[in-house]
Amino acid sequence: MAHHIPCKLLFLCLTFFTTTQTQAHFAEESLEICEIKTPQQTTKLHFYFHDIPNGKNPTAVIIARPxxxxxxxxxxxxxxxxxxxxxxxxxxxxxxxxxGMYGEAGLDSSDQQDVSSLLMTITLSFTQEKFNGSSISILGRYRVSDEQREMPIVGGTGVFRLARGYALAKTYKYDPKTGVAVSEYNVFVLH
Structure with missing residues (x-):
């Protein structure tokens, strides 16, 4: 029985190295494709984001809660x-x-540092001018209590293909009775 253990170990090692080499070959091919040089530019976008959770036509709806x-x-x-x-x-x-969606991700804590932190996973889809049909994807933390929130841009489509950068959001107006929030966004995109 002990004689079979080294054989099984050898089989596992060979499987691992064979798989690793196959993946490395695939990665090398991908790297060659990615080495194509394209000019990059930085685009600054400025707009207002309207989150309307109530009323006749809400644009934000709760889909799950504890x-x-x-x-x-x-x-x-x-x-x-x-x-x-x-x-x-x-x-x-x-x-x-x-x-997209956002989730309340901050626990109430005694030091009050993580209260009202959202995890934002959204796509900003544009409809105007040369950006029509293009989008930017954002995935990151949004601390509601901060005067200015910074979130990373993790990708994009169309004009913004292979995008990276950041979005700065600032509350322009908030109505605690209705929950309607208007945020000013300044977005800096390298694409």
């Missing part, structure tokens, strides 16, 4: 299809939509 919660709190997930506008008024020119 059973012990009656309101928004840790563990709540919200799906959004929020308008992005040129100015802070909802009647301002529509430039795109923020689609």
């Amino acid at each position: 059973a012990n919660l009656k309101t928004v709190g840790f563990g709540t997930l919200v799906m959004i299809d929020d308008p992005l506008t040129e100015g802070p008024e909802t009647s301002s020119k529509l430039v795109g939509r923020a689609q």
Whole structure:
């Protein structure tokens, strides 16, 4: 019986090294493809993000929440299809939509440092000018209590293919009665 253990070990090692070499070969091919040089540019975008959780036509709806919660709190997930506008008024020119979700990810703690932290996973889809049909993906932490929140851009499509950068969000207006929030966004995209 002890004689079979080294054989099994040898088989596992050979399987590992064979798999590793196959993957390395694939990675080498991918690296060759990625070595194509393309000029990059930085684009700055400025718009307003309207999160409307109540009323006749809400653009943000709770899709899950812990059973012990009656309101928004840790563990709540919200799906959004929020308008992005040129100015802070909802009647301002529509430039795109923020689609995706955010979840309440910060636990209430005694030091109050992690209260109201959202995990944002959204796609900013644009509808105007040369950016029509292009999008930017954001995935990151959004601390509601910070005056200015910074989130990373992790990708994009169309004009913004292979995008990276960051988005700065600042509360422009918030109505605690209705929950309607308007945030000003300054986005810096390298693409």
